[in-house]
Each structure stands twice: as C-alpha cells, then as structure tokens.
Amino acid sequence: MARAALTRVIEPGDERAGRWLRIHGAAELMRLLTTPEDPDAPLTGVSAARLAGYRRRAAAADPERDLAALDDLGGRFVCPGDPEWPGQLDDLGDARPVGLWLRGPADLRIWALRSVAVVGARACTPYGAHMGATLGAGLAEKGWVVVSGAAAGVDGAAHRGTLAASGATIAVLASGVDVVYPRGHAELIGRIAQQGLIVSELAPGDHPTPSRFVLRNRVIAALTRGTVVVEAEYRSGSLATARNAQRLGRHTIGVPGPATSGLSAGVHELLRGEATLVTDAAEIVELVGEMGELAPVRRGPVLPRDLLGPATTHVLDALPGHGTAPTSDIARHAGTSTERALGRLYELHSLGFVERDGDGWRLTPAARRPPGTRRGGA
Structure with a gap:
C-alpha cells in the first residue's frame, strides 16, 4: 500500500527519493513524509521547498482509490520482491x-x-x-x-x-x-x-x-x-x-x-x-539470443561458373570474347598443355559454356553474356 502511495509522490527516475526508499523502506518513508516535520528527520539532501513538495503529494495520495480504479480495469500493482517483478x-x-x-x-x-x-x-x-x-x-x-x-x-x-x-x-x-x-x-x-x-x-x-x-x-x-x-x-x-x-x-x-x-x-x-x-x-x-541462434549466411546467387574448378576456369577465361580459337592457342593462354586444355574444353562443352567450330572452339551465346544479365538487354 505504501509503494502504491509513493508512485503519487516520487517522480520516475528520482534517485534521491529512491535512496530514501532503499534506506528506510516504503512504509517508513510514507510515515516520515506524512507526520509533522521533525528537525532531526533523516530525509536529507534536498531543499526545504522540494521536501515540502514531497510532503504535499504524500498527504494527497490515496492508494486505496488508485488500487480500486486499477481493479476496475482488471489490472494489478506489482512491487520489488513480488513473483511477477522483473x-x-x-x-x-x-x-x-x-x-x-x-x-x-x-x-x-x-x-x-x-x-x-x-x-x-x-x-x-x-x-x-x-x-x-x-x-x-x-x-x-x-x-x-x-x-x-x-x-x-x-x-x-x-x-x-x-x-x-x-x-x-x-x-x-x-x-x-x-x-x-x-x-x-x-x-x-x-x-x-x-x-x-x-x-x-x-x-x-x-x-x-x-x-x-x-x-x-x-x-x-x-x-x-x-x-x-x-x-x-x-x-x-x-x-x-x-x-x-x-x-x-x-x-x-x-x-x-x-x-x-x-x-x-x-x-x-x-x-x-x-x-x-x-x-x-x-x-x-x-x-x-542463446548460443547457436545464428542468422543465416547471406550471399549472392550461385552462378554456373562458380561451380567450375580453377583449372577449368582458366581454360574458359582463355577463350576469346568473340570468334574462334584453336586448342593450342587456348592452352597457351591458359598456361597448360594442349591435352589438358582439350579435356577441360570438352568438360565446358558438356556444361554448355563452349561449342566446337571446325578445328577451334568458341563461347556459346549464354557464356558471352555478363553474369546476371538477361537475353535482349541488361
């Protein structure tokens, strides 16, 4: 009941009054604020005018009325130490x-x-x-x-x-x-x-x-x-x-x-x-959250080229952007042998990146488009 009354007396976040409350307890603090002022009263640290303000509010507090109003709303009042107090x-x-x-x-x-x-x-x-x-x-x-x-x-x-x-x-x-x-x-x-x-x-x-x-x-x-x-x-x-x-x-x-x-x-x-x-x-x-409640890893879309091995990617990069190149030229630009380059080219052919043109090789139309673009425009 004293704490309900003090919510009419103490403004939120008032650390001075909060210190009084911690030292004296709610019931004793209300008693000190509502009894005739004692020159030796332990409520110190504020001016006389401010202390008088606390006293006026304490005299006007009516916790029974406030609790009844809350009860009409289906509410409740909780204090430190109550089971519901956070x-x-x-x-x-x-x-x-x-x-x-x-x-x-x-x-x-x-x-x-x-x-x-x-x-x-x-x-x-x-x-x-x-x-x-x-x-x-x-x-x-x-x-x-x-x-x-x-x-x-x-x-x-x-x-x-x-x-x-x-x-x-x-x-x-x-x-x-x-x-x-x-x-x-x-x-x-x-x-x-x-x-x-x-x-x-x-x-x-x-x-x-x-x-x-x-x-x-x-x-x-x-x-x-x-x-x-x-x-x-x-x-x-x-x-x-x-x-x-x-x-x-x-x-x-x-x-x-x-x-x-x-x-x-x-x-x-x-x-x-x-x-x-x-x-x-x-x-x-x-x-x-708790340990293990991790957000999903974010990354861009996986493109077919991302799935190629490094050696195959080097061969693909060695093909000219337009036109046809013989296997020997592709191998030289890729820094590998002709035999190894030929094996990678057939791998790329099966995946749709290149196509055979006589004795040479060229990129397919899909492989020539920059990643992320659609046919007919960017």
Whole structure:
C-alpha cells in the first residue's frame, strides 16, 4: 500500500527519493513524509521547498482509490520482491521504479526474460514504419516479446507488426495505464491490454509530460535484452533509450537508413560507436539470443561458373570474347598443355559454356553474356 502511495509522490527516475526508499523502506518513508516535520528527520539532501513538495503529494495520495480504479480495469500493482517483478529492473539502482501498474493477462517477469525493445522516431518515414512492423513481426515469429512505448511512428508500427503475427508485445507508457496517449492509438493500446501487457510507473489517471517520456525509456531499456533503434534524429528519445541500454550493459542495435536522411542521422551516430548494425529479426536474435541462434549466411546467387574448378576456369577465361580459337592457342593462354586444355574444353562443352567450330572452339551465346544479365538487354 505504501509503494502504491509513493508512485503519487516520487517522480520516475528520482534517485534521491529512491535512496530514501532503499534506506528506510516504503512504509517508513510514507510515515516520515506524512507526520509533522521533525528537525532531526533523516530525509536529507534536498531543499526545504522540494521536501515540502514531497510532503504535499504524500498527504494527497490515496492508494486505496488508485488500487480500486486499477481493479476496475482488471489490472494489478506489482512491487520489488513480488513473483511477477522483473529482477533486471533492479539494475537501475536507486532509479528503479517504486512499483509498476499493469494491465493485461501475461506475466511481466516471464515475458521480459525473452524481450527486445524496438523504438524509433514518432515522425518516421514510410521506410521506418515498414522496418518497425517487419522487425516486430519477425521477432514475434521467432518467439520473442517486443517492447516499445506505444508512441506514434516506429513504436506503433512495431506493436502492430507483432500483433499481426499473433505475437507478444509490451507497451511501457509515460502516463497511467488508463490514459490513452496519443489519442489515435486508443484501439492499439486496447488490443495490447487484451493480448499483451500495458506497463507504467505512474498511478492511474496520471498524464504524460516531456520529462516522463524520457524517463520512461530507462524502463524499456532495463526490461529487455537489447534495444533496436530504427529511425532517430540526433536529438531523440529513442537515442536516450539506446544510451540507457549501453549503460546497463544491454545490446544496442541500429537499423541503417539513407545517409541523406536526417531521421537516420542519430542511428548512424550510434552505429559509428558501440551499436551493432542489423537488417532483420534473425540478426537481432543472433545478438540477444542463446548460443547457436545464428542468422543465416547471406550471399549472392550461385552462378554456373562458380561451380567450375580453377583449372577449368582458366581454360574458359582463355577463350576469346568473340570468334574462334584453336586448342593450342587456348592452352597457351591458359598456361597448360594442349591435352589438358582439350579435356577441360570438352568438360565446358558438356556444361554448355563452349561449342566446337571446325578445328577451334568458341563461347556459346549464354557464356558471352555478363553474369546476371538477361537475353535482349541488361
């Protein structure tokens, strides 16, 4: 009950109050904040005006009302030490959430064990939206939980892609779990509450502020094994999430975009540092997954010429691009004997690379075309 009350008192990421909470415990901290001020009170390190602000908020807190409102939504409140509390949030130290308000049927601790954050610009390009949705769907198909902030742009695309693939997704809000922001995501947030999880540090009814968006990002970073940034300018909340992930020892991952795009400039700056470049879900899983979860080897198409041995390739290269050449000339250019060259020529003939022309040999029309071109044009 004291922790539920303190979510009305302590702003997300407040390390000074988090230190008080660690030293005194939740119940004692609420008692200290709601009893007449003692000159010898142990709540030090802040100005008198700021301490008075904590006290005013503590006096107004009504945890029973907040818990009843959450119960009406079918939600729950979890604290450090509860079975559903994700232990990785403890890596935040004194900036750890006081508690978490949840909506949704899933177990947060279990889901967070195999989760990846996919974040990016709100005003994203069509490319950014496509990549967000594609990565969300791809991670879902590989059994990973996708965590994001339910914001416009890349966040929303990642959630939608995951849901479209019947996957698991968690939305970490910068408002109460009953406050829809942005308004246009009412349907999306409703679907996540039914099929996934809505998570917030803030009590029911609390509204988002610019600072709460930034501080919310540390929770996204701490919950997950890695953070993927799809599009981000130099000044971007998504970059803040990635930097939080770096500080916490999580994987920091970037999806490249056009070098001329300002919306990819922040991602490219990450990639010039310690971030890892990825292009699809398989490459993300190779980074954050278990040993042996490797992305497939990528290479261009195998051409018939790739299957020839070195000696046969030398003979093929010795034929003129146009016209016919005798076996002796071909052998000389290939640096081999006439007998060996003749054997290779018949091998090439059986594979369709050359054809006999009287006493000489010439390339077939198919062999003369550059690799990768089609008959009638490039």
